[in-house]
Amino acid sequence: MKILVTVKRVIDFNVKIRIKPDGSGVETANVKMSMNPFDEIAVEEAVRLKEKNIATETVVVSFGAAQVQDTLRTALAMGIDRAIHVPVDTEIQSLGVAQALKKIIEKEKPDLVIMGKQAIDGDSSQAGPLLAAMLGWGQGTFASKVEVAGGSVKVTREVDGGLETVELKLPAVVTTDLRLNEPRYASLPNIMKAKKKPIETMTVEQLGVNPAPRQVTLKVTEPPKRKGGIKVPDVATLVDKLRNEAKVIP
Amino acid sequence: MPTLLIAEHDHKSLKPATLNAVTAAAKLGQPITILVAGHNADAAAKAAASVAGVAEVLHADDAAYVHFLAENMAALIAKLAPNYTHVMAPATSNGKNYLPRAAGLCGCAQVSDIISVESADTFTRPIYAGNAIATVQSKAKIKFITVRGTAFDAAAATGGSAAVKKIDGAGDSGLSKFVGEELSKSERPELTAARIVVSGGRALGSGEVFKKLLEPLADKLNAAIGASRAAVDAGYVPNDYQVGQTGKVVAPDLYIAIGISGAIQHLAGMKDSKVIVAINKDADAPIFQLADYGLIGDLFQIVPELTEKLGK
Numbered sequence: 001m002k003i004l005v006t007v008k009r010v011i012d013f014n015v016k017i018r019i020k021p022d023g024s025g026v027e028t029a030n031v032k033m034s035m036n037p038f039d040e041i042a043v044e045e046a047v048r049l050k051e052k053n054i055a056t057e058t059v060v061v062s063f064g065a066a067q068v069q070d071t072l073r074t075a076l077a078m079g080i081d082r083a084i085h086v087p088v089d090t091e092i093q094s095l096g097v098a099q100a101l102k103k104i105i106e107k108e109k110p111d112l113v114i115m116g117k118q119a120i121d122g123d124s125s126q127a128g129p130l131l132a133a134m135l136g137w138g139q140g141t142f143a144s145k146v147e148v149a150g151g152s153v154k155v156t157r158e159v160d161g162g163l164e165t166v167e168l169k170l171p172a173v174v175t176t177d178l179r180l181n182e183p184r185y186a187s188l189p190n191i192m193k194a195k196k197k198p199i200e201t202m203t204v205e206q207l208g209v210n211p212a213p214r215q216v217t218l219k220v221t222e223p224p225k226r227k228g229g230i231k232v233p234d235v236a237t238l239v240d241k242l243r244n245e246a247k248v249i250p
Numbered sequence: 251m252p253t254l255l256i257a258e259h260d261h262k263s264l265k266p267a268t269l270n271a272v273t274a275a276a277k278l279g280q281p282i283t284i285l286v287a288g289h290n291a292d293a294a295a296k297a298a299a300s301v302a303g304v305a306e307v308l309h310a311d312d313a314a315y316v317h318f319l320a321e322n323m324a325a326l327i328a329k330l331a332p333n334y335t336h337v338m339a340p341a342t343s344n345g346k347n348y349l350p351r352a353a354g355l356c357g358c359a360q361v362s363d364i365i366s367v368e369s370a371d372t373f374t375r376p377i378y379a380g381n382a383i384a385t386v387q388s389k390a391k392i393k394f395i396t397v398r399g400t401a402f403d404a405a406a407a408t409g410g411s412a413a414v415k416k417i418d419g420a421g422d423s424g425l426s427k428f429v430g431e432e433l434s435k436s437e438r439p440e441l442t443a444a445r446i447v448v449s450g451g452r453a454l455g456s457g458e459v460f461k462k463l464l465e466p467l468a469d470k471l472n473a474a475i476g477a478s479r480a481a482v483d484a485g486y487v488p489n490d491y492q493v494g495q496t497g498k499v500v501a502p503d504l505y506i507a508i509g510i511s512g513a514i515q516h517l518a519g520m521k522d523s524k525v526i527v528a529i530n531k532d533a534d535a536p537i538f539q540l541a542d543y544g545l546i547g548d549l550f551q552i553v554p555e556l557t558e559k560l561g562k
């Protein structure tokens with residue numbers, strides 16, 4: 001079977017973000033960028049399915065400026081076979097991504113699409129279900145286990161009450177949660193090998209989609225700052241404060 | 251035109267998150283219709299009809315909705331959606347599963363996890379793990395919206411007397427099948443609705459110690475128990491305990507963080523708590539920067555002492 005995964009280049013999860021003084025967005029210039037952590041998990045899962053000989057081919061797709069080719073190279077170094085880059089210089093939102101992916105998928109015909117459950121910049125957690133809906137495929141969101149067997153895939157999902165397992169007919173879309181796997185680091189020889197793997201470019205015009213944002217960000221502001229409080233010397237003082245000052249315990 | 255709100259329920263009763271979403275929907279100032287899609291869910295439909303401020307309840311009763319499979323739920327929601335300007339759901343693991351799919355079926359983008367309603371098309375929502383707040387205007391013809399429960403007070407569960415209208419379901423999609431579930435059983439209050447949350451981190455060291463130390467404390471306070479990702483990844487507690495950017499968002503009156511460093515991804519899930527207590531042996535742990543009361547020291551001594559002192 002063939003697996004398609006998607007990756008997004010985002011501000012590294014360890015970076016403390018800065019909001020632009022004019023409130024138009026978050027500063028991304030001169031900031032460390034990395035692959036969205038959930039997408040790393042998606043890449044790892046696809047590579048493992050190939051190593052287990054369940055997948056025969058793996059393809060990675062990313063949208064964005066020229067620099068996303070670095071992120072695609074990382075995916076190739078982790079073991080993905082080939083990459084597709086859709087150059088977009090402006091912001092591209094989940095709906096535009098899903099519409100463009102649908103076109104790519106109609107051409108590539110994968111049996112399984114694996115995506116991150118959310119990107120840690122926009123945190124909107126919708127591209128996977130949007131895409132699954134447009135394709136008319138089943139969806140297994142927030143996956144912590146993926147088992148492919150025959151014409152279906154069993155997905156264990158992290159839900160509010162614990163875990164739930166569903167079985168989806170293939171083709172299907174899966175979105176990854178944190179505990180699906182631990183992504184590998186690419187080894188130096190694999191990084192060298194990845195330089196020779198192909199990255200194909202497909203423009204939005206070729207795909208026939210209009211990626212213009214449907215949601216306008218009017219402004220971006222700081223969240224209300226929480227003032228740090230005090231240090232208490234011992235448990236007795238803590239209990240006293242909680243009872244008589246904060247009045248949160250009887 | 252009215253707002254359609256998808257109820258989160260267990261067929262017998264409404265989940266608290268539904269009541270918070272009703273308050274968000276009420277801010278739009280138009281009639282609210284609640285959809286209860288379930289199986290043998292008369293009791294849940296009746297509960298929805300008594301929520302204050304609800305104009306109408308649609309009740310679709312079908313085996314296809316027993317487990318709220320996204321494919322089946324979204325097909326029904328998308329069928330109803332054209333009659334509404336706004337379609338809302340709580341940002342629970344169910345809402346986050348079927349609502350964006352319904353949006354996709356209607357060719358619309360979703361506005362996820364809103365924390366305020368500014369106008370009929372403008373909302374605020376946290377981005378970057380809550381380190382920034384975006385004000386966004388949606389141009390979608392139908393506005394699909396998930397609601398962050400902690401940002402809105404719960405609507406009154408009683409006082410309403412909406413009519414319940416039975417409607418047909420949209421059938422089974424045949425795309426997915428429920429296989430099984432492994433739900434955490436607990437007598438404690440639900441994490442996202444609890445007044446007090448006691449949370450443990452990596453420092454607890456094992457599931458056994460986590461239980462031995464935190465359960466008696468939570469018992470004394472009638473608290474829910476939460477955890478950091480590190481504690482969940484290490485297997486001390488199940489995944490549904492995780493608080494944070496990618497876990498649950500809580501805002502209790504009192505949050506006690508024990509042996510948790512305070513990574514931004516954790517803070518994203520608890521920084522709106524009214525009072526935060528941090529217990530950590532490292533005076534420089536970031537959690538102290540936002541704790542109202544910080545106690546520096548060894549949790550293995552402090553927690554038993556705290557549990558004991560609370561008894562008095």
Ligand SMILES: Cc1cc2nc3c(=O)[nH]c(=O)nc-3n(C[C@H](O)[C@H](O)[C@H](O)COP(=O)(O)OP(=O)(O)OC[C@H]3O[C@@H](n4cnc5c(N)ncnc54)[C@H](O)[C@@H]3O)c2cc1C
Pocket residue numbers: 013037038120450451452453477478479480481492493494495496497498508509510511512513514515516519529530531532535547548549550
């Ligand atoms: C994409 C992504 C998503 C994430 N989502 C989440 C999320 O939703 N929720 C979440 O929590 N994390 C999340 N994380 C992980 C997060 O970055 C941190 O790694 C995690 O929160 C750390 O957990 P911790 O505080 O328990 O562990 P640590 O950071 O290891 O902290 C342990 C703390 O215990 C203290 N300690 C040790 N021994 C003692 C003792 N005897 N007495 C008192 N104190 C002691 C230490 O001083 C330290 O501060 C995410 C990370 C990524 C990349």
